[in-house]
Amino acid sequence: MSVRASDFPPPFDTGEFVGEPTDPADERIEVGILIVGAGPAGLACAIRLGQLLEEHPDVAEKLGDVPVALVEKGKQPGSHLLSGAVVNPRSLRRLFGDRYSVEDLPGYGPVHGESVYVLTRGAALRIPPPPPMKNHGNVIFSLSQLGRWLGERAEEGGAMILPETAAEKLLVSHGRVVGIRTGDKGRGRDGEPMGNFEPGADLVAKVTVLAEGTQGHLTGVALDRFGLRGDEPQVWELGVKEVWKVPRAPKNIIHTMGWPLRTAAKYREFGGSFIYPMGDDMLTIGMVIGLDYRDVELSAHDLLQELKTHPKIRNPRLKGIHYAIESGRLAAESAFASLQRGATPATALSSYDDAVRKSFIWSDLEEVRDMRQVFGRGFFVGGALASAMTISKGRIDVGKMHAEPDAEQPLLRTNRAARYPAPDGKLTFDKLSSVFASGNKTRDDQPNHIRLQRTVPKEIAEMWVHMCPAQVYEIGTEGGDGTVTVNLAPSNCVQCGAITAKGGRLTPPEGGSGPEYTLT
Ligand SMILES: Cc1cc2nc3c(=O)[nH]c(=O)nc-3n(C[C@H](O)[C@H](O)[C@H](O)COP(=O)(O)OP(=O)(O)OC[C@H]3O[C@@H](n4cnc5c(N)ncnc54)[C@H](O)[C@@H]3O)c2cc1C
Ligand code: SF4
Numbered sequence: 161m162s163v164r165a166s167d168f169p170p171p172f173d174t175g176e177f178v179g180e181p182t183d184p185a186d187e188r189i190e191v192g193i194l195i196v197g198a199g200p201a202g203l204a205c206a207i208r209l210g211q212l213l214e215e216h217p218d219v220a221e222k223l224g225d226v227p228v229a230l231v232e233k234g235k236q237p238g239s240h241l242l243s244g245a246v247v248n249p250r251s252l253r254r255l256f257g258d259r260y261s262v263e264d265l266p267g268y269g270p271v272h273g274e275s276v277y278v279l280t281r282g283a284a285l286r287i288p289p290p291p292p293m294k295n296h297g298n299v300i301f302s303l304s305q306l307g308r309w310l311g312e313r314a315e316e317g318g319a320m321i322l323p324e325t326a327a328e329k330l331l332v333s334h335g336r337v338v339g340i341r342t343g344d345k346g347r348g349r350d351g352e353p354m355g356n357f358e359p360g361a362d363l364v365a366k367v368t369v370l371a372e373g374t375q376g377h378l379t380g381v382a383l384d385r386f387g388l389r390g391d392e393p394q395v396w397e398l399g400v401k402e403v404w405k406v407p408r409a410p411k412n413i414i415h416t417m418g419w420p421l422r423t424a425a426k427y428r429e430f431g432g433s434f435i436y437p438m439g440d441d442m443l444t445i446g447m448v449i450g451l452d453y454r455d456v457e458l459s460a461h462d463l464l465q466e467l468k469t470h471p472k473i474r475n476p477r478l479k480g481i482h483y484a485i486e487s488g489r490l491a492a493e494s495a496f497a498s499l500q501r502g503a504t505p506a507t508a509l510s511s512y513d514d515a516v517r518k519s520f521i522w523s524d525l526e527e528v529r530d531m532r533q534v535f536g537r538g539f540f541v542g543g544a545l546a547s548a549m550t551i552s553k554g555r556i557d558v559g560k561m562h563a564e565p566d567a568e569q570p571l572l573r574t575n576r577a578a579r580y581p582a583p584d585g586k587l588t589f590d591k592l593s594s595v596f597a598s599g600n601k602t603r604d605d606q607p608n609h610i611r612l613q614r615t616v617p618k619e620i621a622e623m624w625v626h627m628c629p630a631q632v633y634e635i636g637t638e639g640g641d642g643t644v645t646v647n648l649a650p651s652n653c654v655q656c657g658a659i660t661a662k663g664g665r666l667t668p669p670e671g672g673s674g675p676e677y678t679l680t
Contacts, residue, residue, distance in 0.1 A: 163619045165663025166567040170611040172665040174384045177377070178330045181338065183362040191320070192223025193495050194339055194365035196327040196378060198232035199241060200303070200481050202371030203310035204255050204488030205495070206230050210317020212496045219499055220318075228319040229363065231342065233326040233655075233671050237311030240655060242401065242680040243303035243481060244434055244446065246271060246295050246413060250520070251485035266309050268300040268438045273412040277472070279419040284472035292528060293415055300413070300436050302403075302444075303481065304677040324672030330378050331362060332385065336505060339364035340378065345670050351607050367495040367508070371488060375657030377668050393565040396661040397431065400460045400629050401446030402594070403679045409437035420466040420579075421449070428452050428569060433467050438679075451566040451627075451661045455576050456619050459626040462580035465588040469581050483521045490515040566661040571619045577626065591631040595652050599676030600630070602669060604651035612664030618644045620663065627662060630654045 181188055193209060195202045209228045213220040220227050234240035249262040274295050277284040289295075311321055322342075329341035339362060346357035370379045374396065383389045414435040421429040430450035437443050447464040491512060498508030516522055583590040589597075610632065612624070621644045624633040630652040636645035653666075655674045660666050 162570040163617045164568050164570055165620050165623065166565060168613045168616045168620060168663060170613065170663065170665040172611045172667075174381050177328065177381045177667075178332050178385050179341075180333050181331050181362040181364060182341070188339075188362040188364045190224060190226075191229040191339075191363060191365050192220075192227040193229075193367045193369065194363055195228070195230040195319075195369045195371055196340060197371040197373060197376070198230055198234070198237035198307065198311055198314075198321060198323075199371060199373045199484060200307070200310065201373070201484035201488035201491075202230055202232075202369070203237060203307065203314050204251070204485040205369055205371060205492040206314035206319040206321075206488075207255060207310065207317055208489045208492035209496060210314065210319060212492065213318065216496075219496070222499070223366070226320050228314075228317075229322060229365070230314065230319050231322045231325040231327050231340070231363070233668050234323065234674060235672055235676055236308065236323045237314075237321060238304040238307030238678075239323075239676050240674055241303040241307045242399070242675075242677055243301075244401075244436060244444070245301045245303045245306070245481055246298045246434075246436060246479070247301050247306075248479055248482040249297070249299050251482040251489065255485055255489050260313075262299055265299075265301070266305050268302075268436075271295045271298050271300060271413050275412050275414050277414070277416045279416050279470060279472070281419050282471060284416070284470070289415075295413060300438065301481075302438065302679050304680050326668035326671040327363075327372075327378055328360060328668055330381050330385065331364065337368045337382070339368055343668060343671055345672075347607055347670070349605050349607060367498055369491050369495060371484075371491070373484075375660040375666060377666065380660070380665075392563045395563050396451040396566055396658070397448050398451055398460050398627070398629070398656060398658045398661075399446055399448040400464050400594075401434075401444050401680060402464070402589075402597075403438065403442060403444050405442055407441065409440055409443045410435065411437065413437070416467070419470070420463050426454070426572070427574075428454050429458070433464070442679075444680075451658060452564065452569050454569045454572045456571050456573050456623040457576040457626050458623075459577070459580070459629075461591050461594065461629040462577070462626075465581055465583065466579065468587055483525075486519060486521055487516060490519060567663040571623055573619065591629060592652070595630045595654065598630075598654050599678070600652065600654060600674060601676065602651040602653065602673040604649075606651070606670050606673070608648055608650045609667045609669040610648060610650050610653065610659060610664060611667060612646065612659065614646050615639060615643050616646060617642055621646045623662065624659065624664070627658055629656060629658075 195205050206228055213227055274289050276289045277286050326343040327340040328343035331339040341362050342360040344360045346354050348354050372379050417432040431448045433447045435445045447460055449460050494508050494512035497511055581588045621635050632649050632652045634647040636647045638644050657666050
């Protein structure tokens, strides 16, 4: 079987999502600096801008009635945030200075200790934590709770947050980004306006900051429109997690690697699990897998269910939150600098690029730059190379490491799904129960927002069915030539973005759709 999802690209044209503003000039909503996405990066950007504008009221005045606006597709900041989350507090300290200390933030306290296990089906071998997994000094949060708190701080600093608003189209005029158009609301399944129809609006700004997180819709559009993709393709991971109420939470944070993932290179199964205490009586348990896997039946949701059946109960640097916060803070400083006399969009962009290169984001990530690729050689060879790279702080030469787009991996089949435990509704759950627990209340008569080819080889359709943690895809009729149709239930979608990595394309549904996370 050498079927690849990349041979069946989604019906998606970047041009559809880029264009000049269309609202008459006097009906456009004008703001000073527009931020897309209220994740840690976008919120840090808004907070830092609030601080800078407070110090420079003259600049704030030039930015008009709404100096800083932030659009978020979730019901509120935090609604669409799901993370571990053990956070390196360094960026929060830099962001808030002496305004707030990390203890003032809504968290679950510092990491007391950590345990790392290599699992086999029936046993667990404790190993010393590899350096990238050392978490001493880090703090445990729920990112959705932290997002809500950061949202309040951004509003206190003067930012206007527009929730339930999806940025759908990048507004470009004379080769320059001038804002975004928000998505329509109240359309029916075939796109027809319904009784409560509200058209989208052009939001124009002096500076637009895209902080959409992984697989951002407009970020992807901007990368293509302005030729910004690098030489090496981005590779992705998919994470799922559950929050449990328990009689007594573990004291330590726990990471596991190995089982239920397979170690041979041919499967390309990279990832691991995490268990973090959330106070005395709650914990979060999650599983992360690299999306360059090949088995059509691999399912992060079912691997997590399988993990929970282990009698006991890795991932280098799954630590994005402090990088997101720092990059948001630096983006705010560059956006602010671009408003100074004599600055041009080009100098603003290069000042951001320089600032990121000089920051700890760059030096930290440089040390682990090929860490992900070496695991393409299998768990044991990859583990040995990763250790050598860690000890040498990334200086050891392990040969030129190339990444391949996740959708280009040839698929294979090994009857893997036969090993997943049947849901019992107590310890193990089916996907729809998890979608329900996510608080997803997406209106199911809105237009489909997932772009993919609807008739594909059966292996690709099966891969999508197993991959999606929200049971959106279903195999329809067989074509008799090895192809099948793919049926969709888009209202289940929790907007994880995995489909964009594996051969389709997620576009934002109507604003306010999707999960309503409160503890993730
Ligand atoms: C399972 C899992 C575990 C993790 N564990 C950890 C951990 O322990 N520690 C750690 O530091 N990191 C962890 N990470 C990584 C971390 O969560 C991310 O690096 C971080 O959230 C990135 O922040 P961001 O602001 O860039 O994007 P996001 O957090 O993705 O936020 C983006 C926001 O933008 C909004 N948005 C996107 N597109 C649009 C649009 N077009 N219009 C309007 N709104 C839009 C989204 O709704 C969202 O609110 C984990 C991630 C996962 C999935
Ligand atoms: S349909 Fe939604 S939830 Fe499912 S894989 Fe695609 S983006 Fe993720």
